Amino acid sequence: MSTSDYVHSFTVRGIYQVKFLLGEGATGSVWEAFNILTGLRVAIKTQPIPVDPALPPILPYEVKVYDLLRGSEGIPSIHWSGIDGNQQVMVMDLLSPNLNGLRRVCRGTLSLRTICMLAEQMLARIQFIHSRGIISGDIKPHNFALGSYDKTRTLHLFDFSHAQLFINPSTGEHIPFSTTRITTGTIRYASVAAHKGHEVSRRDDIESLLYTLLELYHGRLPWHNLSKRRDGLFDDHIAGMKEGTEFRDFLSRSLPEFRSFHAHCMSLSYGQTPDYALLRGLFRERMGKEGWQYDWIFDWENGSSTEKGTLVPDDYVFDLRFVERRALYPS
Numbered sequence: 046m047s048t049s050d051y052v053h054s055f056t057v058r059g060i061y062q063v064k065f066l067l068g069e070g071a072t073g074s075v076w077e078a079f080n081i082l083t084g085l086r087v088a089i090k091t092q093p094i095p096v097d098p099a100l101p102p103i104l105p106y107e108v109k110v111y112d113l114l115r116g117s118e119g120i121p122s123i124h125w126s127g128i129d130g131n132q133q134v135m136v137m138d139l140l141s142p143n144l145n146g147l148r149r150v151c152r153g154t155l156s157l158r159t160i161c162m163l164a165e166q167m168l169a170r171i172q173f174i175h176s177r178g179i180i181s182g183d184i185k186p187h188n189f190a191l192g193s194y195d196k197t198r199t200l201h202l203f204d205f206s207h208a209q210l211f212i213n214p215s216t217g218e219h220i221p222f223s224t225t226r227i228t229t230g231t232i233r234y235a236s237v238a239a240h241k242g243h244e245v246s247r248r249d250d251i252e253s254l255l256y257t258l259l260e261l262y263h264g265r266l267p268w269h270n271l272s273k274r275r276d277g278l279f280d281d282h283i284a285g286m287k288e289g290t291e292f293r294d295f296l297s298r299s300l301p302e303f304r305s306f307h308a309h310c311m312s313l314s315y316g317q318t319p320d321y322a323l324l325r326g327l328f329r330e331r332m333g334k335e336g337w338q339y340d341w342i343f344d345w346e347n348g349s350s351t352e353k354g355t356l357v358p359d360d361y362v363f364d365l366r367f368v369e370r371r372a373l374y375p376s
């Protein structure tokens with residue numbers, strides 16, 4: 046993070062004082078701020094109003110999705126949204142660093158115990174959004190984070206800029222299958238069907254969750270280097286790897302839980318409801334077998350007791366903004 050990230054200082058609606066830049070994504074910038082009346086710390090996502098009025102505004106779309114998901118555990122609350130100056134703005138609950146940053150703090154990989162606890166909450170979040178007729182379209186470590194204040198044990202799912210309804214609200218029916226879709230989301234975690242331009246459904250979120258968990262556990266996926274390219278040159282190659290022997294070999298060297306997870310993903314047809322309980326059961330069973338408790342104390346809080354420890358010395362101020370900037374633009 047460069048020093049220039051700290052000199053930005055502006056208020057939103059005269060109430061929220063921005064402190065610093067938390068991160069930047071494809072659709073906007075996210076800032077940490079506080080309410081000058083109450084002191085409450087919040088996150089603010091901003092996006093310049095498109096110069097061309099024909100361009101669809103993405104942030105108001107995301108606000109609508111949050112509206113449909115309002116009030117549930119593990120989904121950040123929106124405090125205010127609208128236009129301030131020349132920006133679209135969304136004021137939301139402040140979250141902790143995302144799982145990609147935390148994996149890096151833990152020297153690149155997370156323990157199986159932490160993976161099992163995360164899987165429990167990740168599946169609950171995904172099942173919830175699906176129950177509201179929404180698919181994320183962008184399940185990845187970067188879009189999960191623990192909360193702040195009294196929610197530091199609750200994993201949140203956020204960033205719904207790629208979300209879509211899979212149920213047509215007027216007919217109540219599943220959107221029809223098609224094969225002309227442009228691949229959206231993040232290539233590294235995209236499902237094979239998404240690579241092929243097939244319309245996505247709940248199974249694709251679940252397949253992306255498998256890649257997410259595998260990366261958190263192993264530190265990298267077989268197509269890691271290829272997926273760093275931003276020009277899309279290797280996208281087809283990555284799709285081939287996901288279906289090919291390289292990934293099957295990778296899975297055969299991995300845990301039986303992930304192999305069963307993968308088998309379930311492959312068994313799902315378009316429009317079919319995933320068996321969330323079956324998937325949760327895989328990790329619950331492992332927790333039981335190992336005699337582990339769901340205490341929600343994750344690797345990054347307990348570095349001293351794990352063999353490899355974390356990258357953060359005990360006396361260091363726990364500030365992951367420095368880690369995250371590199372995570373967004375990996376070398």
Ligand SMILES: Nc1ncnc2c1ncn2[C@@H]1O[C@H](COP(=O)(O)OP(=O)(O)OP(=O)(O)O)[C@@H](O)[C@H]1O
Nearest residue numbers: 068069070071072073075088138139140143204206
């Ligand atoms: N509520 C929040 N609290 C703390 N950090 C947040 C919050 N929302 C987003 N961030 C961080 O800000 C960065 C960008 O956020 P986000 O992923 O929402 O943006 P985006 O433009 O939609 O990104 P993408 O390119 O993944 O679509 C990420 O590092 C994320 O962890």
